[in-house]
Amino acid sequence: MKQRKAKILQYTKKARRAQKTAKTVLWLAAGVTIVILVWIIGYVVYNGFVSDLHREYPVIAKGGPEVILDWQAEQTLVFIVNNSVRIEELSAQDIIDFYCGEVRDWVIAKQDLKVKTFALDMTASLGKAFSEKVLGKHLSYNSNNRFVENDEEMIKKVAATIGAIGFINPEKMERARNNPKVKIINVRAIALVAHPAVFEIRNQKKLRYLKEEDMRAIFSGNAHNWQEVNGIDLHIVPVLFNEDLAIAKQFKQFALGDDKRFSLNAVHVDNQTDLMSVINRNEGAVGFTSYFYLKNHFPDQIVKVERREVTPNLTLSYLIEEPKKFGKVGGVSTIILNTVFMILLTVIMATPLGVGAAIFFTEYAGEGRLVRSLRFFTETLAGIPSIIFGLFGMLVFVDFLGLKFGLLSGTLTITLMVLPTIIRTAEESLKSVPRAYREESFALGATRWQTVCGVIIPTAVPGILTGVILAIGRAVGETAAVILTLGNSPTLARNLFSSARVLSVHLYLLATEGISFERAFATGTILIVIILIVNTVATQLIKKMNKMHKA
Amino acid sequence: MKKNYKIRTEKLNLFYGDVQALVDINMNVEYNRITALIGPSGCGKSTYLRTLNRMNDLIASVKIDGTVYYDDTDIYKDYDVIELRKRIGMVFQKPNPFPMSVYDNVAYGPRVHGIRKKEELDSIVEKSIKAAAVWDEVADRLHQPALGLSGGQQQRLCIARVLAVEPDVILMDEPTSALDPISTAKIEDLLDQLKKKYTIIIVTHNMQQAGRISDYTGFFLNGILIEMGTTKDIFFNPQDKRTEDYISGRFG
Ligand SMILES: Nc1ncnc2c1ncn2[C@@H]1O[C@H](COP(=O)(O)OP(=O)(O)O)[C@@H](O)[C@H]1O
Numbered sequence: 001m002k003q004r005k006a007k008i009l010q011y012t013k014k015a016r017r018a019q020k021t022a023k024t025v026l027w028l029a030a031g032v033t034i035v036i037l038v039w040i041i042g043y044v045v046y047n048g049f050v051s052d053l054h055r056e057y058p059v060i061a062k063g064g065p066e067v068i069l070d071w072q073a074e075q076t077l078v079f080i081v082n083n084s085v086r087i088e089e090l091s092a093q094d095i096i097d098f099y100c101g102e103v104r105d106w107v108i109a110k111q112d113l114k115v116k117t118f119a120l121d122m123t124a125s126l127g128k129a130f131s132e133k134v135l136g137k138h139l140s141y142n143s144n145n146r147f148v149e150n151d152e153e154m155i156k157k158v159a160a161t162i163g164a165i166g167f168i169n170p171e172k173m174e175r176a177r178n179n180p181k182v183k184i185i186n187v188r189a190i191a192l193v194a195h196p197a198v199f200e201i202r203n204q205k206k207l208r209y210l211k212e213e214d215m216r217a218i219f220s221g222n223a224h225n226w227q228e229v230n231g232i233d234l235h236i237v238p239v240l241f242n243e244d245l246a247i248a249k250q251f252k253q254f255a256l257g258d259d260k261r262f263s264l265n266a267v268h269v270d271n272q273t274d275l276m277s278v279i280n281r282n283e284g285a286v287g288f289t290s291y292f293y294l295k296n297h298f299p300d301q302i303v304k305v306e307r308r309e310v311t312p313n314l315t316l317s318y319l320i321e322e323p324k325k326f327g328k329v330g331g332v333s334t335i336i337l338n339t340v341f342m343i344l345l346t347v348i349m350a351t352p353l354g355v356g357a358a359i360f361f362t363e364y365a366g367e368g369r370l371v372r373s374l375r376f377f378t379e380t381l382a383g384i385p386s387i388i389f390g391l392f393g394m395l396v397f398v399d400f401l402g403l404k405f406g407l408l409s410g411t412l413t414i415t416l417m418v419l420p421t422i423i424r425t426a427e428e429s430l431k432s433v434p435r436a437y438r439e440e441s442f443a444l445g446a447t448r449w450q451t452v453c454g455v456i457i458p459t460a461v462p463g464i465l466t467g468v469i470l471a472i473g474r475a476v477g478e479t480a481a482v483i484l485t486l487g488n489s490p491t492l493a494r495n496l497f498s499s500a501r502v503l504s505v506h507l508y509l510l511a512t513e514g515i516s517f518e519r520a521f522a523t524g525t526i527l528i529v530i531i532l533i534v535n536t537v538a539t540q541l542i543k544k545m546n547k548m549h550k551a
Numbered sequence: 552m553k554k555n556y557k558i559r560t561e562k563l564n565l566f567y568g569d570v571q572a573l574v575d576i577n578m579n580v581e582y583n584r585i586t587a588l589i590g591p592s593g594c595g596k597s598t599y600l601r602t603l604n605r606m607n608d609l610i611a612s613v614k615i616d617g618t619v620y621y622d623d624t625d626i627y628k629d630y631d632v633i634e635l636r637k638r639i640g641m642v643f644q645k646p647n648p649f650p651m652s653v654y655d656n657v658a659y660g661p662r663v664h665g666i667r668k669k670e671e672l673d674s675i676v677e678k679s680i681k682a683a684a685v686w687d688e689v690a691d692r693l694h695q696p697a698l699g700l701s702g703g704q705q706q707r708l709c710i711a712r713v714l715a716v717e718p719d720v721i722l723m724d725e726p727t728s729a730l731d732p733i734s735t736a737k738i739e740d741l742l743d744q745l746k747k748k749y750t751i752i753i754v755t756h757n758m759q760q761a762g763r764i765s766d767y768t769g770f771f772l773n774g775i776l777i778e779m780g781t782t783k784d785i786f787f788n789p790q791d792k793r794t795e796d797y798i799s800g801r802f803g
């Protein structure tokens with residue numbers, strides 16, 4: 001008796017332990033799944049809304065409105081742009097590219113806009129200095145550049161020309177500030193220069209660029225060997241302009257931060273010639289000066305600096321502007337609309353077809369041989385890779401039926417693709433309608449069709465809607481079959497036969513053609529949001545209908 | 552002169568595949584009376600009831616021979632099944648309102664039979680719910696979900712739903728077996744009202760109920776109608792030993 005009791009007790013203990021383990025394992029499984037899902041969606045949405053990039057530049061990470069052309073700061077200038085340009089700052093290299101015509105569009109501002117350069121002519125001393133020090137000996141103004149005589153005229157012209165950029169004397173900054181049509185931009189114009197040995201390859205190592213904090217460490221004396229900043233084994237020799245020179249003040253402000261002090265064991269110089277001779281005499285030496293000067297005289301000795309750029313990615317303008325230049329600039333408005341068209345057309349075609357087939361299978365067909373093979377056929381269809389539907393659509397709808405690459409061919413193909421999903425979910429939800437409802441309805445003298453329309457479909461609608469949502473999900477996520485049948489024209493589809501690019505295809509092209517990963521993420525985020533909207537709307541609908549289903 | 556009955560079955564046999572569930576049933580059902588069918592579970596009461604409005608047509612394996620007359624018309628030969636079910640309504644064991652509003656439930660039948668006008672539907676719905684004695688309880692929630700009603704209310708709603716089609720026979724298959732005693736009493740009172748206008752055939756598991764409410768009683772056993780007569784005779788003066796045993800609770 002006692003023994004038996006003990007045995008039972010032991011068994012209970014064991015069962016409890018098993019229960020505990022099972023609970024832990026299941027909890028883990030659920031936890032891991034949720035973490036992964038949240039991670040994926042969070043990653044895409046974060047990158048969709050925020051573009052967080054590390055880029056290397058030949059200039060330091062910050063700059064101010066007043067740009068020093070040379071070390072001496074005798075001649076400084078201020079750059080202004082027309083208000084149409086969505087940009088707050090540029091690098092000195094951008095300035096050179098614009099004025100010599102290397103870059104002709106405001107791609108850097110993600111705008112489809114021509115760059116119109118304005119320069120002071122040679123009669124103005126600043127005009128002369130600009131042409132000598134910015135363009136230098138090798139470059140010349142682009143052929144569309146326009147010259148103006150003075151600052152007043154410059155401000156007026158830049159204010160009046162969309163996409164314009166120009167420069168003025170700093171004394172006239174107030175005038176520019178008061179003109180609502182122009183804005184003053186910051187220019188990053190100071191660069192780092194080092195002894196050629198710093199760039200050598202030793203032990204398979206080479207300095208590629210400096211991180212911002214490494215640059216700060218070098219000039220504030222916290223780093224002593226290039227190895228500490230991902231360089232080769234070489235002693236660091238910081239070379240500084242005297243602190244009372246304007247360029248040193250700017251460098252301290254923009255590169256070090258005002259709270260930092262310059263390195264105590266730095267070599268100090270007070271002119272450009274000394275700077276370069278000190279640097280070129282000491283292996284491991286590094287200093288700073290005007291980028292324009294270095295670009296013209298020592299282009300190979302410029303040390304690149306990495307900058308973290310956090311900017312909003314998915315902005316309103318991305319939603320409402322048309323795509324330009326393969327999506328490099330502009331937005332995705334037409335592509336969003338095309339996607340909506342595709343969803344609507346697919347739903348309009350696939351829902352009645354799929355639900356009709358499901359009703360036939362569950363309510364009319366019984367369990368004959370024909371039905372079983374039909375069902376097998378739809379099940380098989382569900383497992384066929386979408387690219388095969390794409391091929392079929394291309395050969396049959398596009399070519400044979402002559403529907404061209406367009407909305408109709410595309411949505412017909414997608415319809416075929418999602419039909420099995422809709423049929424299967426609709427069948428399940430029709431089957432789950434209680435038999436009693438059918439009997440009650442028949443007993444009231446209803447025909448089968450009246451019963452289907454009056455009781456069965458209304459009861460099954462929530463389940464049917466779930467299938468439609470799944471289908472929409474597949475449709476908006478589909479790429480391969482869509483490219484083959486719907487094409488990828490980024491313009492708004494005008495009719496059923498016009499080729500149209502949808503979001504998934506746009507995303508695919510942005511990523512595979514290396515156009516822009518940020519834009520790919522922004523597009524992905526829009527896709528997720530569309531699915532979210534569809535889901536929410538459907539859930540609300542289902543909730544509303546379920547009110548009648550519940551006590 | 553030969554008496555007219557509302558429903559007559561002659562030599563009715565029913566098979567589920569190879570299994571015979573009803574054997575040579577001859578039964579006459581009187582106008583505007585309540586006829587109770589009793590017998591142990593599985594003896595074929597439900598099956599018999601369902602032959603009367605051809606609900607067994609929905610089961611593929613069922614084979615029937617013999618005749619069922621409704622108002623002297625052979626319902627398996629000379630009657631449209633839709634028309635028949637309109638005339639012979641059915642209330643099931645478990646109340647099963649559709650997942651729609653109270654109003655739509657009652658209006659379902661009339662709508663199915665082509666009535667679309669709102670005023671007409673309104674008056675049918677009100678009349679039927681009143682006749683089923685639930686008006687007081689649902690009048691202010693006509694457009695709320697019917698599934699929100701209590702079990703007893705749901706069953707009376709199902710009766711209202713049947714009445715809305717304006718039948719003259721109502722078949723009931725153990726309509727109170729899923730209900731509490733109070734709801735059961737309400738339904739029994741209702742049946743007493745209804746028999747003024749309708750011929751009612753009710754299957755019941757509960758002999759006291761049969762005794763309380765019915766005018767005639769038929770006793771089934773193993774697919775055979777053992778005995779049929781006035782309720783008084785069946786209960787107090789049964790002719791067959793088996794009936795007597797069943798009534799006195801010796802089996803079943
Ligand atoms: N759909 C069916 N298919 C096969 N056999 C059935 C079916 N319905 C009932 N039966 C059988 O017919 C017999 C009578 O059943 P039923 O009429 O439901 O009895 P009761 O209502 O008197 O309890 C039972 O043996 C039952 O198993």
Ligand SMILES: [Mg+2]
Binds near residue numbers: 596597
């Ligand atoms: Mg039964």
